[in-house]
Amino acid sequence: xxxxxxxxxxxxxxxxxxxxxxxxxxxxxxxxxxxxxxxxxxxxxxxxxxxxxxxxxxxxxxxxx
Amino acid sequence: xxxxxxxxxxxxxxxxxxxxxxxxxxxxxxxxxxxxxxxxxxxxxxxxxxxxxxxxxxxxxxxxxxxxxxxxxxxxxxxxxxxxxxxxxxxxxxxxxxxxxxxxxxxxxxxxxxxxxxxxxxxxxxxxxxxxxxxxxxxxxxxxxxxxxxxxxxxxxxxxxxxxxxxxxxxxxxxxxxxxxxxxxxxxxxxxxxxxxxxxxxxxxxxxxxxxxxxxxxxxxxxxxxxxxxxxxxxxxxxxxxxxxxxxxxxxxxxxxxxxxxxxxxxxxxxxxxxxxxxxxxxxxxxxxxxxxxxxxxxxxxxxxxxxxxxxxxxxxxxxxxxxxxxxxxxxxxxxxxxxxxxxxxxxxxxxxxxxxxxxxxxxxxxxxxxxxxxxxxxxxxxxxxxxxxxxxxxxxxxxxxxxxxx
Ligand code: HEM
Ligand code: SF4
Numbered sequence: 001x002x003x004x005x006x007x008x009x010x011x012x013x014x015x016x017x018x019x020x021x022x023x024x025x026x027x028x029x030x031x032x033x034x035x036x037x038x039x040x041x042x043x044x045x046x047x048x049x050x051x052x053x054x055x056x057x058x059x060x061x062x063x064x065x
Numbered sequence: 066x067x068x069x070x071x072x073x074x075x076x077x078x079x080x081x082x083x084x085x086x087x088x089x090x091x092x093x094x095x096x097x098x099x100x101x102x103x104x105x106x107x108x109x110x111x112x113x114x115x116x117x118x119x120x121x122x123x124x125x126x127x128x129x130x131x132x133x134x135x136x137x138x139x140x141x142x143x144x145x146x147x148x149x150x151x152x153x154x155x156x157x158x159x160x161x162x163x164x165x166x167x168x169x170x171x172x173x174x175x176x177x178x179x180x181x182x183x184x185x186x187x188x189x190x191x192x193x194x195x196x197x198x199x200x201x202x203x204x205x206x207x208x209x210x211x212x213x214x215x216x217x218x219x220x221x222x223x224x225x226x227x228x229x230x231x232x233x234x235x236x237x238x239x240x241x242x243x244x245x246x247x248x249x250x251x252x253x254x255x256x257x258x259x260x261x262x263x264x265x266x267x268x269x270x271x272x273x274x275x276x277x278x279x280x281x282x283x284x285x286x287x288x289x290x291x292x293x294x295x296x297x298x299x300x301x302x303x304x305x306x307x308x309x310x311x312x313x314x315x316x317x318x319x320x321x322x323x324x325x326x327x328x329x330x331x332x333x334x335x336x337x338x339x340x341x342x343x344x345x346x347x348x349x350x351x352x353x354x355x356x357x358x359x360x361x362x363x364x365x366x367x368x369x370x371x372x373x374x375x376x377x378x379x380x381x382x383x384x385x386x387x388x389x390x391x392x393x394x395x396x397x398x399x400x401x402x403x404x405x406x407x408x409x410x411x412x413x414x415x416x417x418x419x420x421x422x423x424x425x426x427x428x429x430x431x432x433x434x435x436x437x438x439x440x441x442x443x444x445x446x447x448x449x450x451x452x453x454x455x456x457x458x459x460x461x462x463x464x465x466x467x468x469x470x471x472x
Contacts, residue, residue: 012418013176015425020409031176054409056420058127
């Protein structure tokens, strides 16, 4: 099972994750990343992996459980 | 030098003229082929590390051991002249030049203004703005038209008006002064425009303090009041940062993007056939031109080992985002303008905590302009050969001074 983690202390609000996989990532009114799910399906997980490589603050990570 | 420098010390006069308007300077390629990180001697004196590789560039820009504070001794300052530096040292620092917790405290309160969701709500208004300027172009009998003055500069200027809550009746004033600031006019004219704009923004913030509206300033004022820290001067500086960082950059990308699409009709046809492809075309154009090359300079505050070299505390580092975006290790056949390549990992907006705050606004403006311009004026063409256009060869931000078009 894939689990996504987001470190809101590191997030700089670039929105790259939201542009890449809006089914998993959102931003709160304060601009900081919010996870809509931490267990995405396979298709979303692939996109989420891409988002992780794009995140400029390395705030996102993935765990294979 | 005792460290493991790959490639010898090279003289590089910065900024380097591009030569071919559609490619990085030849010297960039040569340096990257030597090594992803090289030592260069700056024409302004001193040495700095020159980072050409995409992976190494990202590694530097996310690493908190590198400082953005241009006021520090040893900062590689090739983009600033002595007068600008003097001015910088005399003013309160902007988020662009801050580090760590201080940077985060300055940036966090405004990122909510630039979320993907909030910007989506601005889309219809930006569409109106773009349509308005294209209406004017179509209504004028005169041709050719200089697209820089007719579209590229006014669109981002008005968008920033919207963002800051500049009242409609002041739009013409704001527009003319912002354009004047980036024109090739005399220094005196530019300074006067700057002074008038500064006075105007100062007054605008005062007005928002007593009559709040639904805009960035009013929200910042409300938040600061709640925290008991109303910072009038800070808000005026923020407005100027958004203006200077977001106006000419976006304008230059509009002009260059139009030239690139007109000279690559196969690529243009892809987006006119399916505007769903425009977002990726915008990413590829951002990569291809990387107009803000070298603004991502840093100073090492500790010894750092990166890309096989030892960078010592106190040494300057220049991340060439242009070179990184043409690194064949990250982008196959980088000289090819290929909107379908998947270019989202470009670093034209930088990387790390300073990655462009206005990037999603810039993306949206560019998408709307390209879609609307080529839809409404399908016969648009250059009114001069592309190679003869006045490219900003020696400027810190690459672009075009003029762009004559006709249809
Ligand atoms: C195509 C257009 C643009 C390009 C290529 C661009 C490029 C950049 C780059 C490379 C940086 C990083 C600088 C560094 O790391 O030291 C940056 C930062 C910044 N940009 Fe942009 N930019 C563009 C448009 C905009 C717009 C439209 C705005 C706002 C309305 C804006 C506001 C900012 C701000 C405030 C920063 C500083 C962020 C920080 O220090 O945390 N930019 N931009
Ligand atoms: S990509 Fe990273 S920095 Fe940007 S909003 Fe998402 S988590 Fe935050």
